[in-house]
Amino acid sequence: MAKTLTAEATALDLCWNDGHMAALEAQWRALRETGEEAPAHALALNLICRVADAADAERMAQHLWKLGRRHPARVFLVYSGAEGEADRVRLAACADGSEMVELQLDPRRAASVVMPNLAGDLPVVLLWRGSDPGGDPEFPIWSALANRVLVDAQRLRLTAAQVATLAHELPVGATLGELTWTRLTPWRLLLCQGLEGELAVPEGIREVTITAGGLGAGGSLAATLFTGWLAEKLGWEAMVVSTEGLLCRRPAGEPVRIRFEPANHHECLLRRVVVRGATTAVTIEHHGAYVSMTVTHDGATVGQWIGSSPGEAVLRSDSDTLSEELSIGGGDDLFRRVLDRGLELMAQWEAPAA
């Protein structure tokens, strides 16, 4: 395992003039270049991670060290100290991954440290783990530095409408990534792998049942995005809205039904998706630690996949989910379209459900 070097920047009094900045940089460079323990390596991005507190910083540091193997980054872990706590800067470099700076500072001072120390010519990603960004005066400070802003709506308890507002209000040039959508990638992929026989063509799909937590109580973002994705990609338009779901019209005019079933789960995650044709059905289900996929034809099982590994793939760790978002260079246009489409459809559905 790669050795991690850390050092307390105790000699710095945190008055950010040129001389002190040079001292900080020298210390950093020394960490990075200390012989065989931290050989020079390529960096791929800057990652500013606004964490909730010191404990969250510790948690994220573990994720981000792991991610450094795939996304070597200059990471800034930023948070405000508790009342009366001294300001603190800690540096760390990892031989086979990222460089990390932990800043326990007033956010305005922290931004002035981060800005000159961003690795040049590399994209800047902001991972926001503070409070609701819509009402946080600190959010614009950090988002102004970023090319890409990542939020986890589930963690921040944001509704689909709030996410959409956030996406529209970001500074010009910055794009939004949302981790609930990222968590749907494997569900979407599994579904595509199960689309066989009559379901292999869009016209073969007659009914979709989405079971998710949080349905009807402020709206499940996961269900909204999944519905939006189907409608966006397959050209479905809502015709009739009932408490059970939506009766949609396909481009050629035939009906297709989307049913919603609330799951007994407090988190707004998908629990089960069933896609049915006339004779074929594919069911993806999350139960306990596992995810299974079953393909049936005329009621008989023709393909089944049960195992911990597919489960791991679908119930991905926070690191894996974040890793997918960090792989994206520019914006995710599909996410924006799916979000808008999902909001449009689900807004119609939520009213009768309420």
Add this chain to the structure above:
Amino acid sequence: MAAAPPTVVPAPHPLREGIRMQRTAPPCAMVIFGASGDLTHRKLMPALYALTRMQRLPPTFQVIGVADSPWSSEDFRQEMRKALEQFTGAVDDALWESFAARTQFLPGTFDNPELFQKLAAMLRALPQTGGNVLFYLATPPSLIAPLADQLARAGLNQFSPQGWTRIIVEKPFGRDLATARALNQQLHKVFQEAQIFRIDHYLGKETVRNIIVFRFANGIFEPIWNRRYIDHVQITVAESIGIERRGRYYEEAGALRDMVQNHLMQVLSIVGMEAPVRFEAEAVRDEKIKVIRSIRPLLPPGAGDYSSVAVRGQYGAGFVNGEAAAGYREEANVAPQSNRETFVALKLQIENWRWAGVPFYLRSGKRLPKRVSEVAIQFKSPPFLMFQDGYPQSIEPNVLVIRIQPDEGIALRFEAKVPGTDMRLRPVKMDFQYGTSFGEPQPEAYETLLLDAMLGDGMLFARYDMVESAWALTTPLLESWETEAAKDFPNYAAGSWGPEAAEEFLRRDGREWRRP
């Protein structure tokens, strides 16, 4: 028997578009001929298991192993489970059970038509594969053509009009131009070229693929990637191991057939090709074949002395990594007076506007000091060395090294000033290493290539014309070496960088081999 009609590939499902993890195989069955063999144990099953673990195969994916072994399907599963434990380490029980439930075995000899009727029946009983079948011939080369014939007789060269049928053929693909042509003709009688995937595992290596990215996703290298700036190119594939119980095979093959005609030519074609118009199989393969066709024949017709363009060697006893190593002629199943080469060095000239006058030096050998594969691009020296007058010193030319294995990465050597009041220069190396920059393990070549074949992506597979052109270039040299015994064999000690003649070969051109 008619050649299979072209496969109609349906348009991708709209839901698949835009999914970031979209390189997943469609429903299909993979039939492995030679399923009891070493390749299946060591490479194919570990690759399929890894693809399953990575969620790259669909839940309806099926494997049918075929071999002349008295195994039941359960025996086959147990054998494959043991192979996975041996070659991949820990096996996830739940995942294995899920995979094993879709694995069957069909015993029989490949010359028995009944075997293929049974196979067809087994495939028909798997409608969930959508009629898609991938045949993998993990068999000796002599069985390729007969197997293709048997498949066609049973109607398996296009199993289902609704699905695709593909066939993967292992190297060596022929043993010279005539045999390669004959084999291509035999295969083309029953399969369309688009159905045939000639595998060269070297092309599945991550760094080989990265050469394409390095060259064509960066704007700074392509303008200097030509005769104006490049002095010469060296491609080295060195192995520290000997022939390892493969004496019988190696006596038939030799380094030129085993490495140069396929691996090195493929690498050369990627280094030397023009930018493809699109990143797709035919566009890339079109450009690669142009490079091979542009290579000047080693000698004009009728000329007999290849020493100015080729060197052959055979290792004698020596020491490798501190261990005593026997000479080639002392290895098992090798003739005491064997004339077979274990080392080859070639000088090739690509005759086109980009490369005219830039020699490509290729070398490959066994029992060299270390295992290393790399491409070294040596740039021309500055036109005028102004530092020479006051401070006489040598200046090393810039070298860009693309390391294929081990320590995959890219390094650039350039001159820098030594700190101090004097103007002293020294070469320094700027090094990008996959291992430290991207710490994740790279996929095995077979994982990449199997998935590509299932997806119908032939970019990393050799097309018939590529194989034939490479043989056309090397066959005259092969014939010359096989008719004229090397008088100085063995001519290099195990653990050295090859025969002295190879060093002299470059010295004559005023150059020297890199020490990797």
